[in-house]
Amino acid sequence: MKIIDWFLERFKLKTIHRGIFDREIPEGINYFYCFGGVAFTAFLLCVISGLFLSLHYIPSEKEAYQSIIRIHEEVPLGKLIRGIHKWSANVLIVSIIIHFIRVFITKSYRPPRELNWIVGVLIFLLVMLEGFTGYLLPWDQKAYWATVVGTNIVGNIPLIGETLLLMIRGGYEVTGITLSRFYSFHVLWFPLLITLLLWIHFHMIKKLGISKPL
Amino acid sequence: MLSTFFIVICLVILRPSNPKRKEYIFFEISEEKLPKEGVKKVDIKISEEKYFRIFLIKTENSLIGLSPVCTHLGCFVNFDKNSNEFLCPCHSGRFDIKGNVLAGPPKYPLQRLPIKIEDKKIFVGLKI
Numbered sequence: 001m002k003i004i005d006w007f008l009e010r011f012k013l014k015t016i017h018r019g020i021f022d023r024e025i026p027e028g029i030n031y032f033y034c035f036g037g038v039a040f041t042a043f044l045l046c047v048i049s050g051l052f053l054s055l056h057y058i059p060s061e062k063e064a065y066q067s068i069i070r071i072h073e074e075v076p077l078g079k080l081i082r083g084i085h086k087w088s089a090n091v092l093i094v095s096i097i098i099h100f101i102r103v104f105i106t107k108s109y110r111p112p113r114e115l116n117w118i119v120g121v122l123i124f125l126l127v128m129l130e131g132f133t134g135y136l137l138p139w140d141q142k143a144y145w146a147t148v149v150g151t152n153i154v155g156n157i158p159l160i161g162e163t164l165l166l167m168i169r170g171g172y173e174v175t176g177i178t179l180s181r182f183y184s185f186h187v188l189w190f191p192l193l194i195t196l197l198l199w200i201h202f203h204m205i206k207k208l209g210i211s212k213p214l
Numbered sequence: 215m216l217s218t219f220f221i222v223i224c225l226v227i228l229r230p231s232n233p234k235r236k237e238y239i240f241f242e243i244s245e246e247k248l249p250k251e252g253v254k255k256v257d258i259k260i261s262e263e264k265y266f267r268i269f270l271i272k273t274e275n276s277l278i279g280l281s282p283v284c285t286h287l288g289c290f291v292n293f294d295k296n297s298n299e300f301l302c303p304c305h306s307g308r309f310d311i312k313g314n315v316l317a318g319p320p321k322y323p324l325q326r327l328p329i330k331i332e333d334k335k336i337f338v339g340l341k342i
């Protein structure tokens with residue numbers, strides 16, 4: 001342990017550790033206050049398993065489905081990692097909803113934490129979009145038709161609907177172009193935005209503290 | 215200011231410059247798949263392991279091919295034998311046996327697929 005202490009002293013990690021993890025917690029909080037942390041853990045699991053999946057997944061019209069089968073049957077631990085990705089995504093959405101309800105019931109959205117609520121709702125919307133874009137990637141019949149129906153809903157908006165539909169699909173139909181842009185959204189744009197918003201979310205929690213229970 | 219500029223660039227990049235609608239490709243329907251009378255669900259083989267489901271309707275002397283895709287949002291409709299109608303499971307749109315709208319949110323009838331006969335063989339056109 002002396003070696004670890006030696007390193008910690010050189011890197012000045014002990015003060016950083018205190019800065020990150022030392023928080024004042026009000027009395028009387030219960031387990032429902034954990035669901036923000038559960039959601040963040042699920043998000044981290046999604047990111048890590050997604051990093052591994054992206055090594056084997058091919059976002060092209062002809063190979064997407066085949067590469068998913070290959071992940072299941074040939075890649076070592078591939079099925080497990082895909083399962084973790086799928087189930088942690090489910091846990092993520094469920095725990096965000098519980099967190100959302102907890103904040104609402106305990107009235108934690110009140111000043112000075114209004115902006116934190118707004119940022120949280122944005123994160124929730126982005127996570128839903130992650131779910132929607134990720135659903136297309138297996139490129140099977142279910143994925144294809146779910147995306148056709150989902151994007152058709154956008155197309156029904158008056159006036160700007162058709163332009164929006166073209167922007168999302170990259171053409172009149174769901175094709176390989178749609179697949180590659182959904183892949184880009186799913187693995188680059190949305191995670192990047194979510195990470196940024198999460199930082200804002202956590203920064204405000206750190207500065208404002210956890211709200212006192214009712 | 216900068217972020218507005220960024221969003222505008224994103225939207226411009228996402229917009230396809232020259233979107234095209236797909237053309238019909240014709241596939242053969244084998245004799246045993248044709249309905250003798252009434253409605254039949256038929257899987258058309260597009261490629262290896264890939265099938266596309268359509269409805270074939272035979273009434274008196276006419277043969278109609280209908281796309282099963284609901285014109286509201288794109289769910290697959292089912293044929294209900296009891297009421298002789300097509301039912302959409304998503305928002306309960308109803309179509310009659312020729313594809314015309316009876317009730318529900320759809321505004322347009324089910325898409326009719328072109329059918330042509332060459333050398334006594336029957337072909338149906340699909341947009342794939």
